[in-house]
Amino acid sequence: MNKPKHITVIGAGLVGSLQSIFLAQKGYQVTVFEQLPDIRKESIPAGRSINLALANRGINALKAAGVMDVIKPLLIPMKGRMLHQESGQLQFQSYGQRPEEVIYSVSRAGLVSLLRDRAEATGLVKFYFKHELMAIDFDNKIIDIRNVTTEETQNHDFEYLIGADGGGSQVRESMKALKETSFTSELLNHSYKELTIPPSESGEHQMRREALHIWPRGEYMLIALPNPDGSFTATLFMPNEGEISFYAIKTPVQLNLFFDKHFTDVKPLIADLETDYFNNPTGYLGTIRCDDWYHKEVVLIGDAAHAIVPFHGQGMNAGFEDCLALNEILTESKESWEQALPVFVKSRMVNVNAIADMALENYVEMRSTVRDPKFHLKKQIAFELERRQPNHFIPRYSMVMFHSIPYTDAQNRGKIQTKILEQLSEHVTSLNEVDLVRGERLVLQKLPRIDNQPY
Numbered sequence: 001m002n003k004p005k006h007i008t009v010i011g012a013g014l015v016g017s018l019q020s021i022f023l024a025q026k027g028y029q030v031t032v033f034e035q036l037p038d039i040r041k042e043s044i045p046a047g048r049s050i051n052l053a054l055a056n057r058g059i060n061a062l063k064a065a066g067v068m069d070v071i072k073p074l075l076i077p078m079k080g081r082m083l084h085q086e087s088g089q090l091q092f093q094s095y096g097q098r099p100e101e102v103i104y105s106v107s108r109a110g111l112v113s114l115l116r117d118r119a120e121a122t123g124l125v126k127f128y129f130k131h132e133l134m135a136i137d138f139d140n141k142i143i144d145i146r147n148v149t150t151e152e153t154q155n156h157d158f159e160y161l162i163g164a165d166g167g168g169s170q171v172r173e174s175m176k177a178l179k180e181t182s183f184t185s186e187l188l189n190h191s192y193k194e195l196t197i198p199p200s201e202s203g204e205h206q207m208r209r210e211a212l213h214i215w216p217r218g219e220y221m222l223i224a225l226p227n228p229d230g231s232f233t234a235t236l237f238m239p240n241e242g243e244i245s246f247y248a249i250k251t252p253v254q255l256n257l258f259f260d261k262h263f264t265d266v267k268p269l270i271a272d273l274e275t276d277y278f279n280n281p282t283g284y285l286g287t288i289r290c291d292d293w294y295h296k297e298v299v300l301i302g303d304a305a306h307a308i309v310p311f312h313g314q315g316m317n318a319g320f321e322d323c324l325a326l327n328e329i330l331t332e333s334k335e336s337w338e339q340a341l342p343v344f345v346k347s348r349m350v351n352v353n354a355i356a357d358m359a360l361e362n363y364v365e366m367r368s369t370v371r372d373p374k375f376h377l378k379k380q381i382a383f384e385l386e387r388r389q390p391n392h393f394i395p396r397y398s399m400v401m402f403h404s405i406p407y408t409d410a411q412n413r414g415k416i417q418t419k420i421l422e423q424l425s426e427h428v429t430s431l432n433e434v435d436l437v438r439g440e441r442l443v444l445q446k447l448p449r450i451d452n453q454p455y
Helices: 014-025 056-064 068-074 108-121 170-177 252-262 273-279 315-332 337-367 373-388 396-402 407-425 436-446
Strands: 006-010 029-034 052-054 076-078 080-084 090-094 103-106 125-129 131-137 142-147 153-157 160-163 183-197 212-216 221-226 232-239 282-290 298-300
Touching (some): 006 014, 014 056, 014 125, 056 068, 056 315, 103 108, 108 125, 160 170, 183 337, 212 337, 221 337, 252 273, 315 337, 337 396, 373 407, 407 436
Parallel strands (some): 006 029, 006 160, 080 212, 160 298
Antiparallel strands (some): 052 103, 080 090, 131 142, 142 153, 183 232
């Protein structure tokens, strides 16, 4: 089959923009249609950003695309979680135990703008903003695109089409309508609301800068990630209904009473609490799983194929890893798209299903489990076992965030490690009481050697 000359991408978000860079580097002409305005030229209403956490998988993809160096100024390293207890006590929990084991807070708007700039700089990528996909003719390889400004709809031919149009993907809906793929959409009964902690009067961060701040409260939580301008983007996660829920807070009085009682230390830092809460939209949280990601010359990628909840900070990283995987598989197949697409889908599907599960589990950990002293003891034991047997025991969080170990392997090894940690932490309250010799024996017996190096 002849190599195509032109690739069409639906969606100019993070994944669509990075994928277009990879494609241009292979010499393809790339046309990208995006239904939203270009954030570089028009402001888009705030309230749905959830600051991003860039980790190793995403960094690997950005390095491969040759853009990591220009992205570095946008990044703020976060070395761990700063837990804010209701008592006012602060507790810092390191993500890893090596200096390089950090994740990075990055603005979605800043990152996507830079990726679009770099894509356009190749001279091979053309973006069309305010252009909405209306329909796909899979047999004749034609798409209907509506210009949102003029309301005119035109036909466009495509050779291959990549659906990178997010959780509400129209490409996926078009595939579903043909009954060529089915998908499940599992909405959480929790949602989120974005709030802002502005800089101090001197322009400084009002809390520790190099940390992801969490106020864990059992069934709900608040988190905050730092921005380069001295602000924090805070996000309140809470049930949709119930005694403490978005449904229950309908007035400024109810909102202030809620924050006075449960988020005492942070309330004075949120300058426009009432405005943010009642004006910013309430965002839904859900997981999308597809039975298949491609049909004929059309393939899904990123959130369009596998949207996940944000609690492991892996949505963007998994999407970027998709881009890198497709790029590498195309190279290996000598750019035979017909051969590459099924290999790509098979290699990625099982892994993104694994991170979807782990992200859901991490929500419970962030809002509830981190309050349990036993959780912190297990964390200490895990770090000690990693120090003693680094090629056999790597904490699951580290496998996901700091290594390139496939998500499925991280999930499976994590289950074994959880049992080991439960055995070792039973009937003890401190690390010096733990039988670490037994721990090493269990690790060597139950966990195969792993030689993946993250750095």
